[in-house]
Amino acid sequence: MAKKHRKWEKFPGRNKFYCNGRLMTAKQTGVFYITVLLIVFTSGLFFAFDCPYLTVHLSPVIPVIAGAMFIFVLSSLFRTSCMDPGIIPRAMGDEAAFIERQIEVPNSSNCQLSAPVRPPPRAKEIVVCGQVIKLKYCYTCRIFRPPRASHCSICDNCVDRFDHHCPWVGNCVGKRNYRFFYSFIVSLAVYCIYIFSCSVAHLMLITIGESKDLIDAIRDSPTTLTVAVICFFSVWSVLCLACYHTCLIMSSQTTNEDVSSYFSHILSFKR
Template sequence: MMARKMGIFYFTVTLIVGTTTLFFVFDCQFLAERITPVIPVVGGVLFVFVMSALLRTSFSDPGVIPRATADEAADIERQIVPSNASNSPTYRPPPRTKEVVVRGQPVKLKYCFTCKIFRPPRASHCSICDNCVDRFDHHCPWVGNCVGKRNYRYFYMFIVSLAFLCVFILACVVTHLILCKSNGER
């Protein structure tokens, strides 16, 4: 489900793996010997959780709404294009809506000219992925995918776990620096 522009996703993976690797190489062994051997375990668990949430967010379907088939698109176009506009090749009709009743409430559906469908409420067309996404939140270049109905929880888990990993690494690095300074080490 990854988008076409994946460079920032690879940069994200490099930042997370690089920072964690530097932490394990330079700080973890020192802190495990001086404070507790639990520190590398906690760091490893947080790292695995961050990477699994990132990969799950990146490679899962955000809620892409299938495009209309050629027959469906032709039928819908016949219904919405006015007859006097057919002679102008550059004419694009204004945005169209369709009203349907859901549980007794009228709901307006907007038409997507790219996907040739009437999309549900809160769905939007992502210009980067070139798909309509149900409950579209945003396209996140850091994960290389849209965030929508089907992967929002994984995105949220990624953000929260990454915050925990960053705070954990920062606290350990500061602790390492304080211990080195108090012992007169470099």
């Protein structure tokens, strides 16, 4: 008796599946592991060397807040990385053939070509609520993808409301996981600011409370300086990214749409 294969086992994209197909990531996830390592490493130093001192000399609430934020940041990251971003299933077999028959490809019987030439871009228009909407055809997935969807060349999938492919989270960002991606970058920015502030407070308490110079305070707690430096240089990029996506949400755009419109404007200006 032939073994039945699940859909994820015959999935034609470039994704990796785990837990019997319940979790999925992009094929290239090396940068994602760097993201996890940076967060865990920095947090580990903070909890091991800063929190005991701050608990005694400042407040026992500090590690509690940091722990809650750490869990929220990692949970948002893994939910973004391991869930379906909104992949649109490819057309297979009879469905693909039916769609192909709907497309009119201009042919010239008088012109003989030595090599096959890819036909021009295909599209069709549909009417939704009285509005004419243009659907683009995807040659790889062999479907007319819905509006705001786009094909990711890295994962080789059409993704609904495609925002971008983010190597830092190891997955595409689309309709289904965008809210988790946004909560991740916002919470990470707040978390970096919080840890940086606590690390600076740790050094200041050593300097003022023990009447030492800043250099001596750094010598007493060099890991605190390490945590502060990592957070200081990380927070700017994360904070800018969070502000950028906040603006995109307010204007109801995706990163792909914003970048595409920008380059369209540049090309039209040059012409």
